Amino acid sequence: AQSVTQLDSHVSVSEGTPVLLRCNYSSSYSPSLFWYVQHPNKGLQLLLKYTSAATLVKGINGFEAEFKKSETSFHLTKPSAHMSDAAEYFCVVSDRPGFQKLVFGTGTRLLVSP
Amino acid sequence: DAGVIQSPRHEVTEMGQEVTLRCKPISGHNSLFWYRQTMMRGLELLIYFNNNVPIDDSGMPEDRFSAKMPNASFSTLKIQPSEPRDSAVYFCASNPGPGDEQFFGPGTRLTVL
Numbered sequence: 203a204q205s206v207t208q209l210d211s212h213v214s215v216s217e218g219t220p221v222l223l224r225c226n227y228s229s230s231y232s233p234s235l236f237w238y239v240q241h242p243n244k245g246l247q248l249l250l251k252y253t254s255a256a257t258l259v260k261g262i263n264g265f266e267a268e269f270k271k272s273e274t275s276f277h278l279t280k281p282s283a284h285m286s287d288a289a290e291y292f293c294v295v296s297d298r299p300g301f302q303k304l305v306f307g308t309g310t311r312l313l314v315s316p
Numbered sequence: 317d318a319g320v321i322q323s324p325r326h327e328v329t330e331m332g333q334e335v336t337l338r339c340k341p342i343s344g345h346n347s348l349f350w351y352r353q354t355m356m357r358g359l360e361l362l363i364y365f366n367n368n369v370p371i372d373d374s375g376m377p378e379d380r381f382s383a384k385m386p387n388a389s390f391s392t393l394k395i396q397p398s399e400p401r402d403s404a405v406y407f408c409a410s411n412p413g414p415g416d417e418q419f420f421g422p423g424t425r426l427t428v429l
Contacts, residue, residue, distance in 0.1 A: 243422075246409075302371070303361060303372060308358050
């Protein structure tokens, strides 16, 4: 079965400093991977997705992620954090090709201080 | 587009009562998903539909839970009878079809006393 492991439950950064949210995956297939963001009391929004095209994926709001097959990782980065980036971030893997069934990680809460 | 619409946004009920959650997917989307989010178990897929037909309900916790999609623009998730451990945020999502981004609604926060 497919799974993702988010290595940090909380990450704290200062505004203007880089963000790194770590994710490792396990998949029997060539996986499709996603990062979703959830702001407080809101639904989830897709940040970016990897579907076996370019290994460096650019998403919304300046976020990007790199698929590294040798490390089974899909870490999310942003060069400079903004206060509005404070939210919960979920790494997600598709359960099977065609990715209708998504398997979510446990989430990483990003805290941004002034 | 209004996005995925869920109602109610908050529901407080007593143990043993029937609860019905509602979802209107984005117009033109052919697939609809019901998720549950709890602190203990995170986000879990309960069931999903393609073209109004249930495809995978392996995530439905037990017979107390049922979901229907009578037409392309409406779905319900029913819990009967409800129990305190059903307290969670329930999300509905939709997408045009396999391989497409899932768009999430704002969720329904259910509290069972």
